[in-house]
Amino acid sequence: MTERGLEQDAGGSALYVFAVCNAPDPAVFARLPGVAAGVPLRRLRFGELTAIVQTVRAADFTDEVLQIRMSDRDELERYARAHHDVVSAAAWSCPTVPLPLATLYHGEERARQALLEETGRFVAALRRTAGHSEWGVKVYAAESRVPEPSPEPPSGTQAVRSRPAPGAGLAYLERKRGVQAQRERRHEDALQLAETVDAAFQNLAAAGRRLRLHAPERGGKGHVQVLNATYLVADRRATEFEALARRLRDATGARIDMSGPWVPYSFVGEV
Amino acid sequence: MTELDLGQDTYPIPGPQNTNLADILERVLDKGIVIAGDIKIDLLDIELLTIRLRLFVASVDTAKKAGIDWWETDPALSSRAARNSLQDENRELRERIDALESKTDQMSDDR
Numbered sequence: 001m002t003e004r005g006l007e008q009d010a011g012g013s014a015l016y017v018f019a020v021c022n023a024p025d026p027a028v029f030a031r032l033p034g035v036a037a038g039v040p041l042r043r044l045r046f047g048e049l050t051a052i053v054q055t056v057r058a059a060d061f062t063d064e065v066l067q068i069r070m071s072d073r074d075e076l077e078r079y080a081r082a083h084h085d086v087v088s089a090a091a092w093s094c095p096t097v098p099l100p101l102a103t104l105y106h107g108e109e110r111a112r113q114a115l116l117e118e119t120g121r122f123v124a125a126l127r128r129t130a131g132h133s134e135w136g137v138k139v140y141a142a143e144s145r146v147p148e149p150s151p152e153p154p155s156g157t158q159a160v161r162s163r164p165a166p167g168a169g170l171a172y173l174e175r176k177r178g179v180q181a182q183r184e185r186r187h188e189d190a191l192q193l194a195e196t197v198d199a200a201f202q203n204l205a206a207a208g209r210r211l212r213l214h215a216p217e218r219g220g221k222g223h224v225q226v227l228n229a230t231y232l233v234a235d236r237r238a239t240e241f242e243a244l245a246r247r248l249r250d251a252t253g254a255r256i257d258m259s260g261p262w263v264p265y266s267f268v269g270e271v
Numbered sequence: 272m273t274e275l276d277l278g279q280d281t282y283p284i285p286g287p288q289n290t291n292l293a294d295i296l297e298r299v300l301d302k303g304i305v306i307a308g309d310i311k312i313d314l315l316d317i318e319l320l321t322i323r324l325r326l327f328v329a330s331v332d333t334a335k336k337a338g339i340d341w342w343e344t345d346p347a348l349s350s351r352a353a354r355n356s357l358q359d360e361n362r363e364l365r366e367r368i369d370a371l372e373s374k375t376d377q378m379s380d381d382r
Contacts, residue, residue: 020304076296083299100303114309118304125304134298136294212297269305
């Protein structure tokens with residue numbers, strides 16, 4: 001990839017659309033870098049609504065370049081956070097519908113036309129999420145304390161390999177079976193815990209979605225994620241929601257992590 | 272207010288602070304209203320990538336500590352690796368075709 005000056009690339013620019021809102025205050029994102037440092041973010045009116053956009057070099061957003069950028073953890077993080085910051089800033093000043101990463105148009109006219117065609121969906125989403133925020137909830141099962149079965153009983157049979165204690169094999173199988181049963185019980189407990197917590201939050205939320213579970217940390221201390229969910233919660237009920245999390249923590253003993261309030265990313269699309 | 276000042280915002284960024292990357296990714300990547308853009312990004316590829324990335328992001332620090340760097344050679348995470356593996360596969364297939372063709376040539380010669 002060669003570095004080319006902006007002016008040389010005048011023909012190769014594209015318009016990046018971050019979000020759509022009613023009437024954003026430009027001051028809230030005026031100082032954000034967006035996804036192309038040095039180029040100011042601006043508003044693009046279409047009908048009754050306003051999009052937050054930025055001119056970018058088309059060459060930075062081709063399929064191939066994006067795949068490479070997104071394969072690099074640092075680059076991906078910078079990009080995702082930059083997008084997220086603009087969306088969050090917009091939402092700070094008015095109800096906002098976020099668009100996913102990399103929604104791009106060849107120019108202002110094309111963008112305006114495409115956005116106008118989707119006005120119905122934007123209006124519906126804005127109506128559905130007005131006065132609500134998204135809250136993430138992650139539940140982890142308690143640390144596992146079940147030891148792996150040791151292949152041999154701890155007493156010194158190693159020294160007398162030729163003569164294993166009578167019944168040693170049977171005892172090993174029994175231990176193994178016990179561990180297996182415990183593991184299954186733990187699995188069922190975890191599912192039950194996830195259902196209980198999810199049901200309680202759903203009850204308070206306007207909507208809820210389950211997200212993919214995160215993998216356990218390699219060599220981690222056995223904090224297995226059993227629920228990764230996200231809920232659309234009316235802003236006036238946010239404190240109730242947090243109180244519920246505390247009650248559930250006390251009642252179940254599970255680790256329950258909350259994140260939020262988020263712009264309702266997970267609830268603006270057609271569910 | 273100077274536009275080129277990229278220093279941290281005077282306005283606080285709303286939303287949770289100290290959010291981890293996995294939390295952001297699972298929201299900005301495939302949530303939000305999806306509308307057709309002019310510039311086509313292969314969403315199927317990105318989806319595959321994000322599934323791996325979620326695992327990747329969740330465990331990257333511990334994995335790094337343990338010296339595990341499987342993502343560097345994982346085709347879904349590294350386009351360079353993807354190209355290499357495609358090239359390798361391509362070459363192997365060509366070689367097999369050559370071998371098969373010379374075999375059938377021999378067979379028709381033998382007749």
